[in-house]
Amino acid sequence: MEQTLPEGPIKLGANGMRRLVLGIVFAALPITATRAMRLSDSPELHAALVDVLSDEGNFAGAHISRIDGVRVDFADSWAHIEPAEDSEDLHLRLEGDDVECCNRLSTLLVNILERNHPDLALLLRDALATTN
Numbered sequence: 001m002e003q004t005l006p007e008g009p010i011k012l013g014a015n016g017m018r019r020l021v022l023g024i025v026f027a028a029l030p031i032t033a034t035r036a037m038r039l040s041d042s043p044e045l046h047a048a049l050v051d052v053l054s055d056e057g058n059f060a061g062a063h064i065s066r067i068d069g070v071r072v073d074f075a076d077s078w079a080h081i082e083p084a085e086d087s088e089d090l091h092l093r094l095e096g097d098d099v100e101c102c103n104r105l106s107t108l109l110v111n112i113l114e115r116n117h118p119d120l121a122l123l124l125r126d127a128l129a130t131t132n
Contacts, residue, residue, distance in 0.1 A: 032095050032096060032097060032098070033095065033096050033097075033098055033102035034093065034094070034095045034102070035092075035093070035094040035095075035106065035128065036091065036092070036093045036094075037092050037093075037128070037130070037131050038084065038089050038090070038091055039090045039091075039092055040087070040088075042120070042123055043088070044117075045123045046088075046090045048113060048116070049081055049090065049092065049109075049124070050069075050070055050081060050090075051116070052109070052112050052113055052116060052117075053070040053071075053072050053081055054070050058112050061074070061075075068082050069081050069082025069083065069090075069091075070082075076096055076097045076101045077095060077097065077101040077102060077104070077105045078094070078095055078105075079093070079109065081093075094106060106128045109124065109128075110124055110125050110128065
């Protein structure tokens, strides 16, 4: 069965217009790679990650903010760690322009942790591995 479009303007109701506008907005958003994890049962790892992310010497050229946790922004990626609202756990989120950026940021965090807290680096590596 062949369908043809009606001639003249297409009339959209309010819901149709909302869907059209949202579709355009979402289509314009960049596609990024994201990792999010909840880190629990390791107050030592929590403290080490907050220290590592807070130290500007670890991230040349990055912008560090300490609002609602600690966030490190690079040109192509960011990392953010914040306390969970319902427990003593931490939420760690990484996002990059693509999977390669996100992987590079993950590797950077593990490498810095290995230098400063080698006993805790394996915990982070394991947590990152389960989010792939």
